[in-house]
Amino acid sequence: MTKVGMVGAGMVGSAAGFALVLRGSCTELVLVDKDAARAQAEAQDISHATPVSHPVRVSSGGFEALAGASVVILTAGANQKPGEDRLSLLKRNADIFRELVPQIAQAAPDAVLLVATNPVDLMTALTAKLAPNQPVVGSGTVLDSARFRALVAARVGVAPQHVHASVLGEHGDSEVLGWSSASVGGVPLAQVLDLTDELKQDIEEGTRGAAAQIIAGKHATNYGVGAALALITEAVLRDRRSVLTVSGPSLYGPYLSLPRVVGAGGIAATLKPDLSPEEDAALERSAAVLIKASQGLPELST
Numbered sequence: 001m002t003k004v005g006m007v008g009a010g011m012v013g014s015a016a017g018f019a020l021v022l023r024g025s026c027t028e029l030v031l032v033d034k035d036a037a038r039a040q041a042e043a044q045d046i047s048h049a050t051p052v053s054h055p056v057r058v059s060s061g062g063f064e065a066l067a068g069a070s071v072v073i074l075t076a077g078a079n080q081k082p083g084e085d086r087l088s089l090l091k092r093n094a095d096i097f098r099e100l101v102p103q104i105a106q107a108a109p110d111a112v113l114l115v116a117t118n119p120v121d122l123m124t125a126l127t128a129k130l131a132p133n134q135p136v137v138g139s140g141t142v143l144d145s146a147r148f149r150a151l152v153a154a155r156v157g158v159a160p161q162h163v164h165a166s167v168l169g170e171h172g173d174s175e176v177l178g179w180s181s182a183s184v185g186g187v188p189l190a191q192v193l194d195l196t197d198e199l200k201q202d203i204e205e206g207t208r209g210a211a212a213q214i215i216a217g218k219h220a221t222n223y224g225v226g227a228a229l230a231l232i233t234e235a236v237l238r239d240r241r242s243v244l245t246v247s248g249p250s251l252y253g254p255y256l257s258l259p260r261v262v263g264a265g266g267i268a269a270t271l272k273p274d275l276s277p278e279e280d281a282a283l284e285r286s287a288a289v290l291i292k293a294s295q296g297l298p299e300l301s302t
């Protein structure tokens with residue numbers, strides 16, 4: 001039996017729950033939200049997909065319903081309005097997490113905590129402080145790496161599954177696209193595609209700017225991150241040892257995304273990416289952005 005808890009049943013939580021059911025990622029899913037009626041309605045709606053997908057038991061409840069969960073996904077909190085950046089959510093969402101995380105840790109002390117709420121790197125670091133006895137993983141740039149891979153795949157004319165490419169650093173405006181280590185079917189990307197400045201700029205803007213574009217049109221992003229959360233959850237539940245750009249502690253100082261081995265217990269190892277000097281400098285700058293922003297959280301300065 002594999003039970004997943006979802007705290008936050010809004011746009012992201014419901015899409016992630018739906019992805020977990022369609023993929024058959026777990027056997028039980030429980031949704032928790034301060035809006036109990038919303039959680040109940042989303043659980044009911046998602047459960048209607050089980051007869052045509054996988055027999056996942058879907059329900060809603062209070063924090064006590066998280067008991068026995070192997071993974072609890074945190075998606076509760078404010079999202080960006082059009083024109084807002086992720087870092088501007090810090091204070092609001094930190095206040096919510098200070099209230100939520102101790103209750104989650106008490107109800108599901110053996111769960112891996114998977115954080116999606118933005119700004120995700122800082123919320124992951126805060127969660128690790130608030131739940132010091134539990135493994136904590138941030139969804140980090142798994143979504144951004146998927147966006148990067150999709151855009152490269154479209155240019156090359158291959159399935160995105162055959163593009164290996166990572167976005168590193170902050171899940172946010174300072175993120176770094178790892179061009180020098182990108183490959184297609186094991187062949188360095190530069191041998192497959194003419195990496196002109198114009199092409200790189202197009203793909204950089206399409207990756208880094210995706211959230212703002214989507215939020216301008218629908219006031220949220222949810223399907224891409226929902227699928228990414230299901231993938232990370234499966235890596236934990238099935239001890240897959242998948243290499244994913246999740247957020248966690250780093251030698252650069254703050255929590256940020258690097259390629260990491262994810263399995264039972266969360267992050268098992270961090271890989272050292274092969275970066276050009278320019279990419280390494282950009283990653284240092286991204287770390288500096290997060291260090292500066294973390295000064296807004298007293299918990300992270302100790």
Ligand SMILES: NC(=O)C1=CN([C@@H]2O[C@H](COP(=O)(O)OP(=O)(O)OC[C@H]3O[C@@H](n4cnc5c(N)ncnc54)[C@H](O)[C@@H]3O)[C@@H](O)[C@H]2O)C=CC1
Nearest residue numbers: 008009010011012033034076077078079116117118220225
């Ligand atoms: N890491 C990533 O790649 C992504 C992260 N996000 C982030 O996910 C978060 C959620 O976004 P949406 O689902 O679009 O927002 P939403 O507003 O649709 O849903 C948020 C839910 O959190 C609930 N909530 C708020 N305070 C709560 C509390 N104290 N206890 C329990 N539930 C509480 C609300 O009732 C609401 O249902 C945002 O911070 C957003 O920026 C969104 C997309 C991608």
Ligand SMILES: CC(=O)C(=O)O
Nearest residue numbers: 086118143210211221
């Ligand atoms: C909202 C957000 O963080 C994203 O879609 O990347």
